[in-house]
Amino acid sequence: MKSPLISIALCTYNGMPYVEELVNSLLGQTYRPLEICIRDDQSSDGTWKLIQDYQKNYPQVIKAIRNPIRLGFQANFEVNFKDCIGDWIAPCDQDDIWRADKLELMMERAASASLIYHDSLLIDSEGNSLNSSISDKFRLVQECDPLNFLFFNSVSGHSLIFRRSLLAYASPFPKVGYYDHWLAYIASVYGQIQVIPTPLVCFRQHQSNQSDFQKKRAYSTNYTTSRQKMQQETGWLFSCLAKIADQKDASLVGKILDLAKIRETRFFIPALGWVIWKNRNRLMAIKPGNTLSQLAFAWRYCIGLKTKQLIQLG
DSSP states (O other): OOOOOEEEEEEESSOTTTHHHHHHHHHTOSOOSEEEEEEEOOOOSSHHHHHHHHHHHOTTTEEEEEOSSOOOHHHHHHHHHHHOOSSEEEEEOTTOEEOTTHHHHHHTTOTTOSEEEEEEEEEOTTSOEEEEEGGGTSOOOOOOOGGGGTTOOOOOGGGEEEEGGGHHHHOSOOSSSOHHHHHHHHHHHHSOEEEEEEEEEEEEOOTTOSSOTTOOSOOOOSHHHHHHHHHHHHHHHHHHHHHOOOHHHHHHHHHHHHHHHGGGGOSBOHHHHHHHHHTHHHHTSSSOOOHHHHHHHHHHHTBOHHHHHHHHHO
16 A cells, blocks of 8 residues: 655745754655655745755755745745645754654554644754653643643644645634644644654754743733733634534633633633633643642633733833
């Protein structure tokens, strides 16, 4: 029986320090057949020249396109997914290192899955182990419960592979949130998720990461930023509600959305915290923590913008 084609969707932007090591690890994959679809988002540091050289040397494997204008991280991946012709699509960040048997091991779980993901080992900018993995921070769930993915996400883009047919449900991608979180949520609604607990990628941590996985960056907490964050959270809930299938779950998410919407005009919304707390076993399944940390999350989420404004003024 012929093995299905896998498309690796690699998006690049000014990745010169790491792209060569990454692409070599992709070419070294033991699984075949595969194609490597690269979309460069107007790099200015030599990344595109390096990619062109790889394409000349591996024309049967690498397809490379340079965007005429900058699309940004999220949109670049969405467009790249549409370029892929494989039965399965594996998103790829420009700065990681893939284990040679990553795709081969993932496809062993493919029979009944719509999306498969794995654990990853964290490394620093120089490639040194940080003695930590994604599973130290998140529970790697595979239950197909959309509420697990409403607030939290354990599925990193570099660690997942999904059936191309899932794009019919996922497209268009929402303007808020990350593509990996969205794909995990969609797979939990319309498909099956499988987890491989073994780290199959060295997940590089540095200042230019799109996701601040280690929470080392300083973020503004002023009124405008707080308001924008609330609007993004509300927009995410709206997108999730539009896709949910189960009537009871839809009712619950709809209630959370209605209460979240009024945070911009209130000091505090106790009913929102209570709904989250009552459903904490499902809503916080991905985030490890004790009762106190769960209570803290429910509390934070129901603080209104007026309270945050008073705190900042004080």
